[in-house]
Amino acid sequence: MSQHPTAKDLSDQILYHLTHTQGRGTEFATTFDWRLAVSYTIRDLIVTPWMAAIRAARDQGAKRVYYLSMEFLIGRILEDAITNLNLNGAMDAALEGLGLDKQEILRDEPDAALGNGGLGRLAACFMESLATLQCPALGYGIRYEHGLFRQRFEAGQQVETPEDWLNQPHPWEFVRLDYSYTIGFKGHVEDRDGRAVWQPGESVVARAYDTPVIGWQGEWANTLRLWGAHPTTLFDLHRFNAGDHAAAAEPEALARTLSRVLYPDDGTESGKELRLKQEYFLTSAALQDILRRFLAEHDDLRDLPARVAIQLNDTHPAIAGPELIRLLMDDHGLDFVTAHDLARGTLNYTNHTLLPEALERWSTWLMGRVLPRHMQIIQMIDDHHRRTSARPDHVGIVRHDQVQMGELAFIMAGRVNGVSALHTELVKDTVFADLHRLHPGRIVNQTNGVTPRRWLRMSNPALAGLLDEVIGPGWTADLDRLKGLEPHADDPAFRDRLRAAKRANKARLSDGLLAGLGVRADPDAIFDVQVKRIHEYKRQLLNILEAIALWRRIHDDPNRGWTPRVKIFGGKAAPGYWLAKTVIHLINDVAATINHDPLTRDLLQIAYPPNYNVSMAEDLIPAADLSEQISTAGKEASGTGNMKFTMNGALTIGTLDGANVEIRDLVGPGNFFLFGLTAAEAAAEAARPGHARAAIEASDDLKAALQMVAEGRFSGGRADPYFALLDRTWNDDPFLVASDFDAYFATQRRVDAAYRDAAEWDRMAALNIARAGFFSSDRTIRGYMADIWQVRPVSLTTDAPA
Numbered sequence: 001m002s003q004h005p006t007a008k009d010l011s012d013q014i015l016y017h018l019t020h021t022q023g024r025g026t027e028f029a030t031t032f033d034w035r036l037a038v039s040y041t042i043r044d045l046i047v048t049p050w051m052a053a054i055r056a057a058r059d060q061g062a063k064r065v066y067y068l069s070m071e072f073l074i075g076r077i078l079e080d081a082i083t084n085l086n087l088n089g090a091m092d093a094a095l096e097g098l099g100l101d102k103q104e105i106l107r108d109e110p111d112a113a114l115g116n117g118g119l120g121r122l123a124a125c126f127m128e129s130l131a132t133l134q135c136p137a138l139g140y141g142i143r144y145e146h147g148l149f150r151q152r153f154e155a156g157q158q159v160e161t162p163e164d165w166l167n168q169p170h171p172w173e174f175v176r177l178d179y180s181y182t183i184g185f186k187g188h189v190e191d192r193d194g195r196a197v198w199q200p201g202e203s204v205v206a207r208a209y210d211t212p213v214i215g216w217q218g219e220w221a222n223t224l225r226l227w228g229a230h231p232t233t234l235f236d237l238h239r240f241n242a243g244d245h246a247a248a249a250e251p252e253a254l255a256r257t258l259s260r261v262l263y264p265d266d267g268t269e270s271g272k273e274l275r276l277k278q279e280y281f282l283t284s285a286a287l288q289d290i291l292r293r294f295l296a297e298h299d300d301l302r303d304l305p306a307r308v309a310i311q312l313n314d315t316h317p318a319i320a321g322p323e324l325i326r327l328l329m330d331d332h333g334l335d336f337v338t339a340h341d342l343a344r345g346t347l348n349y350t351n352h353t354l355l356p357e358a359l360e361r362w363s364t365w366l367m368g369r370v371l372p373r374h375m376q377i378i379q380m381i382d383d384h385h386r387r388t389s390a391r392p393d394h395v396g397i398v399r400h401d402q403v404q405m406g407e408l409a410f411i412m413a414g415r416v417n418g419v420s421a422l423h424t425e426l427v428k429d430t431v432f433a434d435l436h437r438l439h440p441g442r443i444v445n446q447t448n449g450v451t452p453r454r455w456l457r458m459s460n461p462a463l464a465g466l467l468d469e470v471i472g473p474g475w476t477a478d479l480d481r482l483k484g485l486e487p488h489a490d491d492p493a494f495r496d497r498l499r500a501a502k503r504a505n506k507a508r509l510s511d512g513l514l515a516g517l518g519v520r521a522d523p524d525a526i527f528d529v530q531v532k533r534i535h536e537y538k539r540q541l542l543n544i545l546e547a548i549a550l551w552r553r554i555h556d557d558p559n560r561g562w563t564p565r566v567k568i569f570g571g572k573a574a575p576g577y578w579l580a581k582t583v584i585h586l587i588n589d590v591a592a593t594i595n596h597d598p599l600t601r602d603l604l605q606i607a608y609p610p611n612y613n614v615s616m617a618e619d620l621i622p623a624a625d626l627s628e629q630i631s632t633a634g635k636e637a638s639g640t641g642n643m644k645f646t647m648n649g650a651l652t653i654g655t656l657d658g659a660n661v662e663i664r665d666l667v668g669p670g671n672f673f674l675f676g677l678t679a680a681e682a683a684a685e686a687a688r689p690g691h692a693r694a695a696i697e698a699s700d701d702l703k704a705a706l707q708m709v710a711e712g713r714f715s716g717g718r719a720d721p722y723f724a725l726l727d728r729t730w731n732d733d734p735f736l737v738a739s740d741f742d743a744y745f746a747t748q749r750r751v752d753a754a755y756r757d758a759a760e761w762d763r764m765a766a767l768n769i770a771r772a773g774f775f776s777s778d779r780t781i782r783g784y785m786a787d788i789w790q791v792r793p794v795s796l797t798t799d800a801p802a
């Protein structure tokens with residue numbers, strides 16, 4: 001089959017794979033069989049450019065980028081691959097010819113949910129942009145057997161069940177038995193003639209599972225290499241023969257726990273030994289693999305920084321500093337200072353959070369027990385930094401018997417980056433203020449982005465088709481071309497088509513909400529969407545309290561000409577995050593009460609579809625009119641959901657937080673609904689004693705809403721599920737729900753009014769799209785390539801120098 005197959009080529013290949021790979025005749029084939037046959041057909045088309053890309057990078061001796069991340073929130077792969085190969089038309093025709101329903105096949109694929117939220121999704125967008133830009137790169141992660149848990153609601157409360165995406169064959173991956181590395185833990189360190197020798201007490205094998213990631217137009221593919229944990233000795237035949245069958249399988253079971261589950265802790269420190277072991281497992285396997293590849297191409301380890309750029313996605317792989325030094329010293333005989341400087345020349349660190357509870361710390365006791373050699377090296381790094389930096393006494397990696405992974409990552413990094421302009425300034429002023437003073441210039445900004453292939457072309461074909469027609473398809477790989485839309489914002493005919501595209505997306509979502517939840521969502525109502533992890537700082541509580549206050553106001557004055565609104569929530573709470581789970585319960589309770597109120601049901605509906613994931617985001621975001629980005633200013637590092645909404649023509653109601661600041665600057669203040677305290681004001685307000693109580697007493701709307709919750713209006717007269725939440729809101733409220741409430745409520749009423757002026761709303765939506773080009777992850781990756789990695793794209797020309 002050629003690289004540009006026809007519908008006939010595709011359908012022949014699908015039938016071939018159905019027979020020869022799935023071993024099924026057409027008359028017995030299930031949707032699953034067909035989906036695998038289609039996936040293998042597409043995979044075949046990816047493998048050729050993938051091999052060519054790997055070969056070109058090797059032949060040209062290109063500097064490689066290695067992206068280490070504990071999370072890759074990929075979602076479905078098949079449709080993205082079809083889109084990037086530009087085969088949608090041919091595939092539609094092929095499947096139609098075979099009598100198959102394309103949507104049914106696409107939706108049969110489980111989401112690869114190897115991440116919690118924004119951080120993991122960023123890694124997935126980066127992989128796609130790296131491939132599109134022909135930047136030779138590998139992503140390294142863990143092949144979790146169970147990704148993020150599945151969420152159900154029972155009596156309005158979150159119930160978690162395991163995700164089992166690997167219970168069925170995963171057609172995209174290739175196992176590499178020859179790339180296996182031993183990863184040790186525990187044990188002790190021996191001194192042999194002045195040389196340290198670590199004798200691990202336990203070990204597992206990390207085995208590589210490769211998934212190709214194809215870029216736009218199918219020119220280039222990179223590898224996502226996920227590590228699976230396997231035992232060093234498979235099976236204890238001795239014990240089995242002695243009749244102890246369960247014990248015989250123990251080594252296997254123990255090893256596999258390392259890659260069994262994704263930690264569902266999004267942003268809270270986890271003190272679990274298993275988590276530390278997972279982090280080391282990923283990092284050590286990746287670094288051993290990187291050194292193997294380097295030494296296959298080069299002789300002198302001193303060239304490492306010129307050939308290798310490693311990016312640490314948050315501090316989770318921050319053990320990379322000591323591990324790389326260990327490998328260079330203990331395995332390759334370099335001295336500490338040389339090893340240290342080479343490590344620092346290759347490593348870079350992305351900071352994702354300022355929340356103190358989310359900064360990773362491990363007790364020196366645990367670190368010393370699980371990774372005794374690394375604890376020694378961490379001490380050496382810390383001493384070396386003390387000697388060479390003239391730092392003040394309170395600065396250091398090891399403090400109060402804890403290893404601070406942020407400080408470790410910073411000290412071992414050539415570049416440290418924040419993920420939005422505001423966040424990067426706050427990183428300099430707060431968490432790393434001392435280190436920034438000691439190392440000015442090390443901290444740089446790279447504002448996050450999202451891939452327009454998945455988040456616009458694939459998930460919003462109605463809008464993508466309109467854009468193709470009006471400005472040409474070049475925007476897909478050059479999102480700044482959306483600028484060409486600006487003049488059309490004033491064209492009523494264009495605006496009507498834009499509205500029709502949005503209306504079609506809303507109608508489809510409305511059908512889904514009715515079928516799935518029984519919620520009636522009028523496609524002409526404002527679709528107001530807040531989808532993201534449930535976290536206090538993201539303030540879903542503010543949103544649901546506003547809904548209660550609005551409901552009460554409508555009751556007081558039903559004929560005031562309210563703008564009909566459907567509030568849509570989506571998101572999971574970490575299983576141990578009790579307050580976040582209470583917020584989920586409250587949203588569901590409020591929805592159950594007000595959705596059936598005959599007086600208001602045509603004006604206000606609340607929908608909370610369970611199990612928010614990438615696929616749900618792809619359905620919801622193109623159907624949104626209003627994007628809720630309402631975190632407490634200073635708390636959201638960047639956000640990427642905000643960018644997806646903007647490029648899909650939703651207007652934002654938001655605070656000056658994370659990348660909202662840049663979104664508002666670019667789309668124009670008149671096309672953005674701003675409210676709330678600034679980061680500086682919020683910090684001052686939070687420090688003011690009694691701020692919450694004062695704000696509640698000053699707001700009739702908020703006070704009444706909280707009163708209704710306290711009276712059990714939404715919970716059958718029993719309010720005890722909400723006592724702790726109410727208590728925290730009245731007496732503590734660290735995320736300033738109360739202080740920002742009135743501004744938020746008033747701004748929502750401005751949104752109501754704006755939505756009633758359809759022409760003006762559509763003009764603003766068009767300008768949001770036209771000015772969203774900056775938020776392509778292509779722009780972000782170009783920034784990393786130029787400012788952090790010093791790498792260049794590789795061309796695939798056949799006459800490239802050997």
Ligand SMILES: *Cc1c(COP(=O)(O)O)cnc(C)c1O
Pocket residue numbers: 116117118119121531532533612613614615617638639640641642644
């Ligand atoms: C984009 C995305 C996120 C990040 O959303 P934020 O609003 O930036 O927190 C989380 N989960 C999924 C499934 C996403 O697609």
